[in-house]
Amino acid sequence: MFDEFYRTIYNQLFFKWILCHDKQYQQDHIQYHVETENEKLKVICLSTTKVKGKITIWYNNIVEEEILRIKDEKLVFYLHFTITDLAQCYHLFHKFYQTIIQYTQQKExxxxxxxxxxxxxxxxxxxxxxxxxxxxxxxxxxxxxxxxxxxxxxxxxxxxxxxxxxxxxxxxxxxxxxxxxxxxxxxxxxxxxxxxxxxxxxxxxxxx
The missing domain is CATH 3.40.50.2300 (Response regulator)
Incomplete structure (x- = not known):
């Protein structure tokens, strides 16, 4: 019963968890803002001088992570998944975040x-x-x-x-x-x- 209840709010918990790391984003020179927040979906954008990242969290626990390279708008990272537990969310967000860092720091x-x-x-x-x-x-x-x-x-x-x-x-x-x-x-x-x-x-x- 408790498991079922938590599943219904996984998307909200994940959304709040992402927003709790604003100090880390500032330290890494990453700008972030909430683009959309309603009953159907929540969209968070994280960007640097080289890439734009976006996480879309849908009401039905579907999550989309994508990163665009700013100079040519090319999609360089895309992942979608269904939330099964919060540990999974944290792990896949870390992969998304590290990709933003790598693209930003990599010399051209x-x-x-x-x-x-x-x-x-x-x-x-x-x-x-x-x-x-x-x-x-x-x-x-x-x-x-x-x-x-x-x-x-x-x-x-x-x-x-x-x-x-x-x-x-x-x-x-x-x-x-x-x-x-x-x-x-x-x-x-x-x-x-x-x-x-x-x-x-x-x-x-x-x-x-």
């Missing part, structure tokens, strides 16, 4: 792919960006010509040279005074358009 690497006129590498950028989107990698990829490289190299975290200009690596390193890493793209990866292989190389270099 600005990577430039360079060739003589910027045309060859521009073909790669679109395909590589799609791979990054699928794998949730925080890379901002840009194609640069040699002239643009010399003018704007300081705006990037790393430079990757196409095989056609790999022989210029010493000159470019001297010009940039080793202020940022300069790498040569593997000729086979470039020639076979192995976008994933190039991205894996970038990942390894960042982790090195």
């Amino acid at each position: 690497w600005k990577i430039a792919l360079c060739c003589t006129g910027g045309l060859s590498t521009s073909v790669f950028i679109e395909e590589m960006q799609q791979v990054c989107e699928l794998e949730n990698l925080h890379f901002q990829l840009v194609s640069l010509s040699l002239d643009q490289l010399y003018q704007n190299y300081q705006n990037y975290d790393a430079l990757y040279l196409a095989p056609q200009i790999a022989h210029m690596e010493p000159e470019i390193l001297a010009y940039t005074q080793h202020q940022i890493p300069v790498y040569c793209i593997d000729a086979t990866l470039f020639a076979t358009k192995n976008y994933r292989g190039i991205i894996q190389t970038i990942q390894k270099n960042i982790q090195a």
